[in-house]
Amino acid sequence: MAKLPLFKFKAFTTESFQTTSVAWTAEALAGKAFPSDVEQLISWAADHLEPIVGKSVVYGIFPDNSKVADAICEVVVTRLSSRSKWVKMLRVRLRPKIDEALNSVDDSSNFAMREALAIFMNATIGVLQFGESENASTIKVYGRTRQQLDFLRFLGIELEKVKTNPMKVTIEGRFLVVKSI
Amino acid sequence: MENQIIFFNSSKHFKCPPEAELRVAIQTAFDQAGPELFKAFINDYKQSVDTLKQAA
Numbered sequence: 001m002a003k004l005p006l007f008k009f010k011a012f013t014t015e016s017f018q019t020t021s022v023a024w025t026a027e028a029l030a031g032k033a034f035p036s037d038v039e040q041l042i043s044w045a046a047d048h049l050e051p052i053v054g055k056s057v058v059y060g061i062f063p064d065n066s067k068v069a070d071a072i073c074e075v076v077v078t079r080l081s082s083r084s085k086w087v088k089m090l091r092v093r094l095r096p097k098i099d100e101a102l103n104s105v106d107d108s109s110n111f112a113m114r115e116a117l118a119i120f121m122n123a124t125i126g127v128l129q130f131g132e133s134e135n136a137s138t139i140k141v142y143g144r145t146r147q148q149l150d151f152l153r154f155l156g157i158e159l160e161k162v163k164t165n166p167m168k169v170t171i172e173g174r175f176l177v178v179k180s181i
Numbered sequence: 182m183e184n185q186i187i188f189f190n191s192s193k194h195f196k197c198p199p200e201a202e203l204r205v206a207i208q209t210a211f212d213q214a215g216p217e218l219f220k221a222f223i224n225d226y227k228q229s230v231d232t233l234k235q236a237a
Contacts, residue, residue, distance in 0.1 A: 037227075087195075091226040099227075102220060113216055116223050121207045125200055132197040139195055144225055151222035154214040158206040165198040180196045 002111055004118050005063035009073065009126025012049050012060050019067040020060065021046070024095055033096035041093060045072055053079050056090065059126065061119045070095050070115070073123045077134060087131040088140040088175070092123045124155075128178070140175040152176040 012020070021042045028038035051057040056076045060069030074090040094102065094116060101112035124141070131139040143149040149171060156169035156176050166181045197203075211219050 092223065093226055094223065102223065113220065117208075117211055117219065120219075120223065121204060124207060125203050128195075128197045128203065129200075131195045135194045137194060143222075144228060145221075147218060147221040148225045151210075151214050151218050154218075155207065155210040158210040158213070159203075162198045162202045162206050164202055165196040167198065178195070180193055 004114055005066075007070065007118055007122040008062050008064065009059055009122050009130070010062060011051075012058065012069070016060060016062070016067045016069065017046065017049060020069045020072075020095075023068045027096035027100075032100040038096060041072070048074075051077065053077050059123075059130075061092070061122050061126070068095075070098060071119045071123065073126070075127060075130070077136070083137070085134065085136045086138045086140055087127060087134055087136040088142060089123065089127040090142045092120055094119065137179065139178040141178070143174055143176065149174065149176075 024033075024038050024042060025035070027033065028035040045058045048056050048058050054076070056074050059073045059075055061071040061073060062069050072093045074093075076088045076090060078086045078088065080086065098112050098115055098119075101108040102116050103109070104112070127141070128139055141152060141155075143152045153171060153176075156171065156178075159167055159178060160169045168179050168181050170177045214222075
């Protein structure tokens with residue numbers, strides 16, 4: 001069984017965003033995604049590289065030792081008051097070649113599924129760790145659709161079972177809401 | 182006048198659990214939900230940016 005790389009959740013540098021942009025665009029042009037979708041995403045992400053409170057910022061999920069992100073994770077920090085701050089994870093977009101493999105019907109989909117899970121795992125852990133470093137009171141994960149909320153319910157049940165630094169997890173509107181107990 | 186202590190409704194800072202425990206939790210959530218629901222979950226992130234603006 002092919003081995004998965006280790007992934008890291010980190011901010012883009014000018015260089016890593018450029019290499020990611022080139023790689024994703026090439027994959028889209030090779031037929032692994034709609035080029036216009038990728039162009040739109042990259043163009044939007046280019047304007048959201050710097051963290052600004054209340055605005056979306058993008059982070060990359062990078063395989064170890066790579067400057068090309070395998071996913072782009074959209075995060076927003078909202079400060080409600082001096083005592084209350086939220087970190088929200090709004091979406092995780094896979095790079096075109098992984099997305100295409102995930103949705104294929106051949107054997108590559110199994111590996112891509114493991115890859116996608118590893119990416120989501122690192123995005124979620126990255127956002128939770130980022131929330132702590134930001135002194136956030138609440139971490140939220142967005143679920144736009146019913147199916148996304150269904151998956152987040154499974155996630156919430158398991159997160160509440162974590163023993164160290166226990167968490168209270170609820171679904172509020174379209175968000176999985178995570179707080180320390 | 183009696184001294185009064187006023188408690189503000191302060192929000193506790195989030196304290197992140199260890200990475201190893203989070204990995205187990207997320208893997209178990211995937212196992213419980215099943216690959217098709219997870220795939221739908223990831224695929225749904227490709228949709229409308231407009232909805233995300235509202236969520237932010």
